[in-house]
Amino acid sequence: MGKTVVEKILARASGREAVSAGDVVEPAADLAMSHENAALVINQFLEIHHGTGITPRIWDPSKVAIIFDHRVPAESPKTATNQKKVREFVRKHGITKFHDIRGDLGGICHQVLPENGYVRPGAVVLGTDSHTTSHGALGAFAFGIGATEMASVWTLGVALNVEVPATIKVVVNGRLPDLVGPKDLILHLVGLLTAEGANFRVLEFHGDTIRTMSTSGRLVLCNMSVEAGATSGIVPADEETLRYLREEARVCDQLAPVAPDEGAEYERTVEVDVTALEPMIACPHTVDNVHPIGEVEGRPVHQVVIGSCTNGRLDDLAVAAGIVRGQRVADGVRMLVFPASARIYTQALLKGYLADFVQAGAVVMNPGCGPCLGVHQGALGDGEVALSTTNRNFQGRMGNPSAEVYLCSPAVAAASALTGAITDPRHVLAGGVR
Amino acid sequence: MSAVVLVLGDDVSTDVIYPGRYMATVLPSETPAFAFADLASFNARLRAGGVPPGSVVVAGKNFGCGSSREQAVSTLVGHGLVIVARGFARIFSQNAVNLGLKLVETPGIEAVEGDVLELDGGAVVNQTTARRFRTVPPSAARAAIVEAGGLIPYTRTRLLALRR
Ligand code: SF4
Numbered sequence: 039m040g041k042t043v044v045e046k047i048l049a050r051a052s053g054r055e056a057v058s059a060g061d062v063v064e065p066a067a068d069l070a071m072s073h074e075n076a077a078l079v080i081n082q083f084l085e086i087h088h089g090t091g092i093t094p095r096i097w098d099p100s101k102v103a104i105i106f107d108h109r110v111p112a113e114s115p116k117t118a119t120n121q122k123k124v125r126e127f128v129r130k131h132g133i134t135k136f137h138d139i140r141g142d143l144g145g146i147c148h149q150v151l152p153e154n155g156y157v158r159p160g161a162v163v164l165g166t167d168s169h170t171t172s173h174g175a176l177g178a179f180a181f182g183i184g185a186t187e188m189a190s191v192w193t194l195g196v197a198l199n200v201e202v203p204a205t206i207k208v209v210v211n212g213r214l215p216d217l218v219g220p221k222d223l224i225l226h227l228v229g230l231l232t233a234e235g236a237n238f239r240v241l242e243f244h245g246d247t248i249r250t251m252s253t254s255g256r257l258v259l260c261n262m263s264v265e266a267g268a269t270s271g272i273v274p275a276d277e278e279t280l281r282y283l284r285e286e287a288r289v290c291d292q293l294a295p296v297a298p299d300e301g302a303e304y305e306r307t308v309e310v311d312v313t314a315l316e317p318m319i320a321c322p323h324t325v326d327n328v329h330p331i332g333e334v335e336g337r338p339v340h341q342v343v344i345g346s347c348t349n350g351r352l353d354d355l356a357v358a359a360g361i362v363r364g365q366r367v368a369d370g371v372r373m374l375v376f377p378a379s380a381r382i383y384t385q386a387l388l389k390g391y392l393a394d395f396v397q398a399g400a401v402v403m404n405p406g407c408g409p410c411l412g413v414h415q416g417a418l419g420d421g422e423v424a425l426s427t428t429n430r431n432f433q434g435r436m437g438n439p440s441a442e443v444y445l446c447s448p449a450v451a452a453a454s455a456l457t458g459a460i461t462d463p464r465h466v467l468a469g470g471v472r
Numbered sequence: 473m474s475a476v477v478l479v480l481g482d483d484v485s486t487d488v489i490y491p492g493r494y495m496a497t498v499l500p501s502e503t504p505a506f507a508f509a510d511l512a513s514f515n516a517r518l519r520a521g522g523v524p525p526g527s528v529v530v531a532g533k534n535f536g537c538g539s540s541r542e543q544a545v546s547t548l549v550g551h552g553l554v555i556v557a558r559g560f561a562r563i564f565s566q567n568a569v570n571l572g573l574k575l576v577e578t579p580g581i582e583a584v585e586g587d588v589l590e591l592d593g594g595a596v597v598n599q600t601t602a603r604r605f606r607t608v609p610p611s612a613a614r615a616a617i618v619e620a621g622g623l624i625p626y627t628r629t630r631l632l633a634l635r636r
Contacts, residue, residue, distance in 0.1 A: 078498040086624050086631065087631070092632075108495070116496040168538065182563050184540055184542040184563060184566065184570060187566065194631065198627065199614065201611060237534070413496075430538060432487040433485070434492075434510050435487050437493055439491075439510040
């Protein structure tokens with residue numbers, strides 16, 4: 039019987055001949071990632087050892103990654119103290135994949151991991167962050183876990199009692215229209231599947247559109263798979279994956295891509311044709327409240343946010359910079375740009391995109407999670423409306439439960455910053471609005 | 473028997489259960505102060521000790537969607553709350569199993585604030601309306617962790633076995 043990619047990865051990682059959806063396995067972790075919440079993981083890790091007489095030791099410090107991104111630089115003494123404790127732990131336990139608050143190596147975990155070649159096709163990647171699903175873009179099985187589960191992984195090197203998820207095959211065909219991209223596709227899909235439609239399932243992406251999509255675009259799809267409830271999204275590794283890993287992530291060692299078997303058993307298949315896809319918007323306060331832009335165009339916005347692990351990569355910034363270049367952000371609108379990593383920040387600086395943003399009136403922030411989760415920077419005022427390229431619009435997500443967040447692509451965000459209202463970028467470029 | 477103290481709709485996210493701005497607080501002993509922080513009156517009742525342990529929050533589908541933050545579970549554990557919902561998001565429900573938060577998946581649940589629920593016996597009975605609702609038991613993989621008292625003791629047992 040044919041197997042899905044995730045069934046094959048989990049069989050290998052669990053030392054089993056074959057596994058099927060519903061089986062319970064103990065896969066070995068190839069990469070175990072945490073961010074600031076490593077502070078809680080450390081607490082739980084010590085708790086596991088408490089009273090055993092066993093000295094706490096990480097099973098394999100070379101497989102642990104810790105990236106500071108959620109509150110960088112620290113917004114409070116409390117965060118700074120947590121970060122300090124984590125730094126001390128990192129040193130003591132010899133964790134090498136550590137990315138501190140730095141202008142050369144820092145960034146959001148879901149960008150830092152792929153661009154440094156930490157994620158490999160066929161790997162099992164666990165992260166104490168729900169958007170760990172992102173790393174499926176490189177053909178890994180990557181999923182989010184809580185801090186206590188991570189403490190267990192640090193102790194034993196395996197994830198306990200993992201149920202092999204069923205897989206939904208998503209087949210995407212057609213050429214994406216100009217100024218319509220991966221973000222519009224995944225918003226469309228989340229709307230179609232609903233916020234819980236893929237709960238306990240994996241989304242395995244196939245089709246021409248995916249095969250010709252860059253790794254950056256695939257990261258968008260897998261990143262937001264969790265917004266349909268999915269355990270993970272995964273794009274089976276192909277030539278583009280190898281290109282990305284060799285050329286961009288500078289990986290030299292051998293790679294072992296995993297493809298699904300002919301006749302793999304999928305729970306169901308969802309087919310999408312993107313030929314006539316419109317820019318899509320997720321309206322407050324759920325990510326599956328998705329509408330074609332025409333239905334919400336003209337709605338006034340107070341803050342436009344471009345960045346995050348979803349859409350803060352170089353191609354996203356290139357599109358947005360191209361739209362605002364030589365233009366002016368509308369009065370009464372704050373446009374915030376936060377590149378996903380220090381590497382991307384430098385590339386965008388060298389290509390002149392950051393100058394385009396700043397000269398148009400945008401504020402360019404340091405790489406990190408910034409305004410995405412509403413703890414740190416870019417909070418919204420009562421009753422204000424944000425339009426953002428991030429991945430969540432839950433009530434209170436940007437720090438104010440009385441504010442509203444709409445989600446969109448970088449092109450829509452940039453066009454809307456110029457007009458001060460939700461705007462179809464195709465109208466701006468055609469001179470229709472301007 | 474447990475009283476329903478709060479009724480919520482579908483897709484209650486971890487941002488509602490435990491807002492991101494309190495995420496610098498990580499210790500299970502400290503998180504309970506911020507449970508449902510943006511539902512100000514309910515948070516005030518919790519903080520004032522006006523909600524006895526064992527009280528029930530009733531919700532719709534996909535409770536706990538969103539972030540993997542474990543604070544969203546430890547904050548509820550701290551108040552001894554029980555969640556009866558039509559469905560739960562995966563990471564949240566796994567965290568609940570790991571930390572010993574009682575979740576009762578009840579696809580058809582209907583209740584309003586003040587109703588009294590009977591939770592034991594393989595079904596939820598709303599004693600106020602005299603209606604009975606089917607529940608979905610946790611998988612065997614999860615039940616094993618619950619029986620061990622959570623993932624910390626479960627892992628500790630494995631750790632001790634390794635060193636023997
Ligand atoms: S950018 Fe936002 S969604 Fe991504 S990891 Fe940071 S907080 Fe989470």
